[in-house]
Amino acid sequence: MEILAVDLLKIFNNLTNIGLAAIGLGLVIFLHELGHFAVAKWCNVFVERFSIGFGPVLFSRKWGETEYALSLIPFGGYVKMLGQDDADPSQLTNEEIAQDPRSYVAKSVFQRMAIISAGVIMNVLTALLFFVIVFKTGFPTSPSQIGNVRPGMPAWEAGLDAGDRINKINDSSVSTFPELQLAVALSSGPLKLEGTHADGSPFQVTVNPDASGNHPRI
Structure with missing residues (x-):
């Protein structure tokens, strides 16, 4: 009985660690995609969907013009912009979309560079912020x-x-x-x-x- 209790405790600890790692990864992904999303909105790009996760959608809600979704597979995420869709590269050569002033491809090179690099920049800034918070509040x-x-x-x-x-x-x-x-x-x-x-x-x-x-x- 004691061995069983120890095994169950190990399983519980492992599941807890996996859950915490998943939450941490999800937060990193959310902040990364939030960087893309915020700069895309600032550049007046039409964002069709902001999703955390891939695969089947578990929950979604449309707020304004953008659909916000939570998908089944948590190891990733994406911001789907008009004219920039990795799942449908044909959008990049679609003349009608290219002429839409709110499409990704209609923006200047500088704006597109800002949108693409915003995810990494957001992760760097939030990492610095978290370090400041941790060292201010203290840690064991x-x-x-x-x-x-x-x-x-x-x-x-x-x-x-x-x-x-x-x-x-x-x-x-x-x-x-x-x-x-x-x-x-x-x-x-x-x-x-x-x-x-x-x-x-x-x-x-x-x-x-x-x-x-x-x-x-x-």
Whole structure:
């Protein structure tokens, strides 16, 4: 019974991770297509459909002149503009559509370039925005505390042990484990480590990182 419960928990965690990944991918796709859509509207192009997903339409609603749709396969999306349809390339050579001032092909080269590149630009801008939000609100990090020490490695030879916390490397403060890893990985030569042992007593040692691998390690 206990094994079954563990298996069910693993399945639930896997499904949760898959669901979160799908939501994240859907958000990236939505923002990408929103960039195309917004610039197309700004250039006065007739947008026939704004769709998240491919395949059979699960839900759609027409608002103004554009149909907004959610399709079955979530790994993609598209903005269908008059005169620009990957599924029907003949629209690009249709003279009647080309003469319509609101068609994609009737727009200037600059406007078409702006529409096509807007998706990637939107992703870049929103990525920068999300980084600012995350770093402003905070995110969990591991402290610059030693989890374990491998015998024979420089930290072990210097007398450091699990539970010890490193606060400074070469007089530069470190507070998180990623900062500690980066400082060691980018080092060249001996490192002066300062911090406190697990019992609270201070230490100051100098170690020579092991550079035999891909990057220096202690």
